[in-house]
């Protein structure tokens with residue numbers, strides 16, 4: 001079946017629907033103060049389509065009116081040592097690849113500015129970050145964070161590197177957004193442009209099935225990301241995977257507008273992505289059946305299941321589990337989540353320190369990349385439950 005929408009990345013009308021998940025929470029990353037508020041949190045439909053031309057996946061039912069980033073948004077991953085060391089490596093790579101001494105770096109959607117500070121550590125390197133959720137003191141040392149969306153005002157100064165991590169997948173018109181970024185670059189500047197986001201190939205091929213969430217309009221692969229940048233007038237230099245294949249990166253500039261380098265790096269074939277997408281619904285149903293059975297056994301024996309990681313994946317998983325998920329105890333190391341409730345299901349998030357008293361028989365690690373780190377924390381608390389990456 002062809003959709004009535006054109007591809008958000010390449011503009012093709014060859015868009016095919018492949019998965020419908022009704023009434024999922026609109027904000028997986030907004031936890032609620034009470035269970036009552038959590039179960040009535042706003043919901044929307046996921047109606048995923050894939051472009052037969054570039055492999056781009058996006059939510060055909062996405063309604064930007066439902067999504068407004070407001071106070072209470074907490075998706076900082078910096079509490080994980082694994083993620084923190086990855087961010088440090090990534091910043092070091094950017095500093096090595098682009099001589100950032102006496103340069104100026106702009107970060108779009110910089111959160112609280114942690115990554116921007118890492119990138120701007122060369123002598124004389126300054127930075128400007130933009131994020132409406134910024135709530136701290138400005139860091140100083142040449143780094144300023146504007147608590148607003150990027151593009152509200154012209155940049156007004158030359159820039160050498162523009163970076164943006166985990167934001168483009170939230171934007172309802174990514175080509176228009178990239179055009180807006182281009183317009184904000186002052187004449188005479190020729191910055192390198194680095195973007196990072198979740199990798200759709202990982203979600204479709206490597207079991208990242210809980211990554212499909214309402215907050216993400218788009219799921220990019222190397223090909224669709226290149227198409228998006230090229231249509232917006234950038235020259236695409238390279239795309240590559242990081243973080244065990246879970247993230248996708250792109251580097252581009254404005255020197256040869258609209259071109260795509262012939263040696264982009266490994267880019268999945270569109271036909272492969274279309275095939276994977278077609279099987280996703282069945283794969284998801286099979287996994288849910290399997291976990292519902294296991295949860296029911298543990299519930300019957302009076303035990304509980306720790307669902308470790310109350311981010312997008314954990315919240316999606318608990319919601320799709322339905323009633324069978326009630327024996328799940330959401331756990332997170334981020335203290336800002338403790339005592340709050342999961343949107344949709346209403347469970348209360350606990351700290352790892354609370355686990356020893358709860359009769360935990362099984363620990364599900366919602367992102368398998370953290371399994372070793374979490375198994376260490378579980379054992380350190382004297383819990384001998386099985387620890388499984390989901």
Ligand SMILES: [Zn+2]
Pocket residue numbers: 007008009010011012051052053054055056224227
């Ligand atoms: Zn496309």
